[in-house]
Amino acid sequence: MEYFGTIRAPREIVFGSGQRRTLGAIAAKLGRRALMVTDVRLAGDPDFLVMLEELQAAGLILRVESGTLPDVPVQSAIIAADAARGFSPDLVIAVGGGSCLDMAKCVALLISHGGRPQDYYGELKVPGPILPLIAVPTTAGTGSEVTPVAVLSDAERSLKVGISSPHLIPTVAICDPDLTLTCPPGLTAIAGADALTHAIEAFTATRRPVTTGLTQERVFIGKNAISDQFALTAISLLWKGLEASYINGADATARAQVMQGATFAGLAFGVAGTAAAHAIQYPVGALTHTAHGQGVACLMPWVMEWNRPAIGPELEQIASAIGVGTADEVIPAIAALFARIGIPPTLAALGLAEDRIAWVAEQSCGIERLIQNNPRALSRADMHLLLTAAFKGDASLIN
Numbered sequence: 001m002e003y004f005g006t007i008r009a010p011r012e013i014v015f016g017s018g019q020r021r022t023l024g025a026i027a028a029k030l031g032r033r034a035l036m037v038t039d040v041r042l043a044g045d046p047d048f049l050v051m052l053e054e055l056q057a058a059g060l061i062l063r064v065e066s067g068t069l070p071d072v073p074v075q076s077a078i079i080a081a082d083a084a085r086g087f088s089p090d091l092v093i094a095v096g097g098g099s100c101l102d103m104a105k106c107v108a109l110l111i112s113h114g115g116r117p118q119d120y121y122g123e124l125k126v127p128g129p130i131l132p133l134i135a136v137p138t139t140a141g142t143g144s145e146v147t148p149v150a151v152l153s154d155a156e157r158s159l160k161v162g163i164s165s166p167h168l169i170p171t172v173a174i175c176d177p178d179l180t181l182t183c184p185p186g187l188t189a190i191a192g193a194d195a196l197t198h199a200i201e202a203f204t205a206t207r208r209p210v211t212t213g214l215t216q217e218r219v220f221i222g223k224n225a226i227s228d229q230f231a232l233t234a235i236s237l238l239w240k241g242l243e244a245s246y247i248n249g250a251d252a253t254a255r256a257q258v259m260q261g262a263t264f265a266g267l268a269f270g271v272a273g274t275a276a277a278h279a280i281q282y283p284v285g286a287l288t289h290t291a292h293g294q295g296v297a298c299l300m301p302w303v304m305e306w307n308r309p310a311i312g313p314e315l316e317q318i319a320s321a322i323g324v325g326t327a328d329e330v331i332p333a334i335a336a337l338f339a340r341i342g343i344p345p346t347l348a349a350l351g352l353a354e355d356r357i358a359w360v361a362e363q364s365c366g367i368e369r370l371i372q373n374n375p376r377a378l379s380r381a382d383m384h385l386l387l388t389a390a391f392k393g394d395a396s397l398i399n
Contacts, residue, residue: 002207005226006215008271009146012172015260017252020136020176023051023093024058030132030171031091034060035084037104038095039068042138047179048095063087068096068103071153071160074117077103081110093134097191098142101135105150105168108133117152117163123219123369126165135170138179140259141191141293143198143266145173148219158286159363164219169270177252177259185246189341192242194293195262197300199238200334201275202268203231203318204304204311206375220273220373231268232321237261239322239337246341276378277303279370280387283363288351297343298350301335302390305398310376347391357387
């Protein structure tokens with residue numbers, strides 16, 4: 001074992017049933033004028049309204065920005081930031097799913113440093129700290145409450161794009177699984193499958209040569225001794241809780257397991273990074289207009305099959321974490337779990353047209369920061385083969 005690793009995380013993570021009630025006390029220590037970022041549905045939710053009351057009781061002056069849209073169109077973040085500047089917030093509080101959290105990160109960035117989101121695409125482009133940010137997730141999936149990433153959709157590029165910087169990590173994450181109890185089965189499945197994919201890709205990412213500059217030159221440094229611990233624990237928690245929470249949304253234990261798994265997966269991939277499944281999903285999602293978690297989960301077993309020759313030890317550890325007998329049983333077990341919770345098993349079932357495979361292969365290989373993080377190299381010809389296998393549902397095309 002190589003004793004090298006790093007973790008980047010919020011200053012404080014508060015996890016547990018009812019812990020959303022700590023928001024007022026925590027926020028009062030960070031600012032006085034709080035911009036609340038959420039969406040239209042949550043803005044009228046009873047839990048959200050109680051949060052507003054408790055923040056006001058703690059002495060905060062509030063402005064609510066409820067314009068978050070799915071996948072955060074770039075222009076919507078610009079509009080929200082422009083509208084909030086006159087309020088002069090000294091604190092941002094995000095309440096909602098991954099899109100709300102990403103919107104809040106982007107708005108806090110634009111208020112702090114100006115410019116447009118496009119100025120910060122890629123890694124390490126954020127010049128310094130942003131406004132203090134408290135993240136209160138209401139779904140268990142993206143892990144954005146602990147990650148250095150904000151994902152936006154750029155209409156000009158017809159793709160999702162990412163801003164990656166340690167400066168985007170929220171100051172505090174308040175993770176209350178009670179907020180996920182009303183999450184419907186379909187969203188529970190998609191979000192949880194996204195989290196499991198995060199954990200698997202972080203755990204099986206490439207291991208880069210260690211240099212003294214590695215942690216400062218990259219946001220995503222590949223798998224390491226510290227991220228591995230979070231990733232493997234996340235896999236175990238999600239394996240235990242995901243199907244149970246999908247079947248019975250009122251199962252508080254399963255909800256807690258899934259939310260903690262999603263947060264741990266975020267801590268893992270926030271430093272290790274994700275890989276080919278996420279690279280492929282960006283163009284696939286643009287073509288099929290399907291949810292991100294649905295796409296990466298559909299792809300994950302096929303990417304694992306491609307990576308199998310390079311991830312033997314990791315498959316053995318995953319087998320132990322999920323309680324299957326051998327490493328060879330892991331990929332079928334993951335695929336079967338996804339099938340049971342309604343994830344499409346192939347790219348054809350996801351809605352991709354066969355004549356777009358070549359375009360997806362070209363676009364996927366162009367996302368080098370993710371492809372380079374994959375444990376087994378992928379040329380364009382390899383990518384076309386992998387995508388064809390995932391489209392037809394035929395693993396023999398890969399090996």
